[in-house]
Amino acid sequence: MKAIRVAKTGGREALSYTDVPDARAQRGQVLVAIEFAGVNFFDIYQREGVYPVPLPFTLGTEGAGTVVAVGADVSDFTAGDRVVYQGVQGAYAALSVVPADRLVKLPDGVSTRTAAALMLQGLTAHYLSSSTYILKAGDTALVHAAAGGVGLLLCQMAKLRGAQVIGTVSTKAKAALAREAGADHVILYTEQDFALETKRFTDNRGVEVVYDSVGRATFDQSLNCLAPRGLMALFGASSGAVPPFNPQVLNQKGSLYLTRPTLAHYVATRAELLRRAGELFAWLAEKKLSVRVDREVPLKDVAEAHRALESRETIGKVLLKI
Numbered sequence: 001m002k003a004i005r006v007a008k009t010g011g012r013e014a015l016s017y018t019d020v021p022d023a024r025a026q027r028g029q030v031l032v033a034i035e036f037a038g039v040n041f042f043d044i045y046q047r048e049g050v051y052p053v054p055l056p057f058t059l060g061t062e063g064a065g066t067v068v069a070v071g072a073d074v075s076d077f078t079a080g081d082r083v084v085y086q087g088v089q090g091a092y093a094a095l096s097v098v099p100a101d102r103l104v105k106l107p108d109g110v111s112t113r114t115a116a117a118l119m120l121q122g123l124t125a126h127y128l129s130s131s132t133y134i135l136k137a138g139d140t141a142l143v144h145a146a147a148g149g150v151g152l153l154l155c156q157m158a159k160l161r162g163a164q165v166i167g168t169v170s171t172k173a174k175a176a177l178a179r180e181a182g183a184d185h186v187i188l189y190t191e192q193d194f195a196l197e198t199k200r201f202t203d204n205r206g207v208e209v210v211y212d213s214v215g216r217a218t219f220d221q222s223l224n225c226l227a228p229r230g231l232m233a234l235f236g237a238s239s240g241a242v243p244p245f246n247p248q249v250l251n252q253k254g255s256l257y258l259t260r261p262t263l264a265h266y267v268a269t270r271a272e273l274l275r276r277a278g279e280l281f282a283w284l285a286e287k288k289l290s291v292r293v294d295r296e297v298p299l300k301d302v303a304e305a306h307r308a309l310e311s312r313e314t315i316g317k318v319l320l321k322i
């Protein structure tokens with residue numbers, strides 16, 4: 001089968017479109033013919049070696065497709081089921097082996113394309129808005145990179161929960177999309193001082209929560225956007241990692257809370273995974289949530305997909321078509 005392998009970590013030249021032996025399902029596993037794989041920053045970090053994986057490895061941790069075969073002791077899935085997953089290595093490939101307990105069946109009406117575009121970023125926006133901080137009417141959230149994959153979904157979910165949303169983006173085109181996703185105010189953080197603007201939009205009060213996936217470039221100023229006892233959810237590092245931090249700053253800036261959450265800990269049990277995914281699918285069916293696919297790239301052109309995400313030009317999800 002065809003797969004994207006990394007034998008030596010590095011730049012996009014490390015991505016190799018190659019033939020590997022077909023994967024096979026063992027006990028408790030399901031063999032999935034992947035139709036679409038999600039492209040995520042996580043994949044770039046693995047390719048670069050920032051998140052180490054034993055070499056060589058098949059890239060990609062998010063995919064949707066059809067069950068081809070099941071291993072012993074698998075009773076919840078049969079051949080032909082349409083499924084999606086995230087958090088399992090090897091999705092940039094024609095076939096992928098997935099533990100049955102990490103797999104989610106797709107309801108009628110949700111395509112494998114939509115599911116692959118939604119799973120990782122949708123689950124992330126879900127836990128951020130309903131668990132890391134439980135958004136409610138009366139709250140204001142600052143969402144950085146509001147036109148990004150997570151950003152567009154997070155804006156919509158924050159609005160579903162009744163909160164006000166201030167979004168930051170780098171271009172006017174992205175600003176329009178963030179507004180469409182529900183952002184009440186949008187700041188061009190490449191041109192404007194976003195902390196000043198946030199204070200202005202909140203009558204100097206500050207926001208209850210900042211969702212910061214940008215990291216190094218925004219972290220310090222993000223703390224200045226929070227109301228006393230506000231929560232900083234630093235969940236990514238698209239501009240680079242935040243340097244070591246003195247907790248005394250949290251005291252000085254208003255008894256703030258800081259968390260660095262990650263999806264795996266918010267879908268740690270099958271029940272939690274199914275509950276969050278079920279809510280995402282229900283919102284799709286009720287047309288309360290929409291998923292924007294920025295582009296679909298053939299598997300063999302994976303380097304182009306990585307380039308687009310790294311170069312900050314995407315609005316929404318990048319998919320690989322297998």
Ligand SMILES: NC(=O)c1ccc[n+]([C@@H]2O[C@H](COP(=O)([O-])OP(=O)(O)OC[C@H]3O[C@@H](n4cnc5c(N)ncnc54)[C@H](OP(=O)(O)O)[C@@H]3O)[C@@H](O)[C@H]2O)c1
Pocket residue numbers: 039040041042120121124145146147148149150151168169170171174213214217235236237238239240261262263264309310311312313314316
């Ligand atoms: N912790 C978790 O559970 C979790 C889960 C999913 C994703 N993440 C993280 O969340 C972040 C967003 O993921 P995503 O897939 O939705 O990506 P994305 O937001 O679609 O893309 C990244 C965006 O970040 C902004 N950005 C600011 N500075 C940048 C820079 N120097 N280089 C590149 N982009 C920059 C850009 O938006 P503007 O042009 O508008 O600035 C860019 O479009 C990533 O860091 C990812 O690793 C974390």
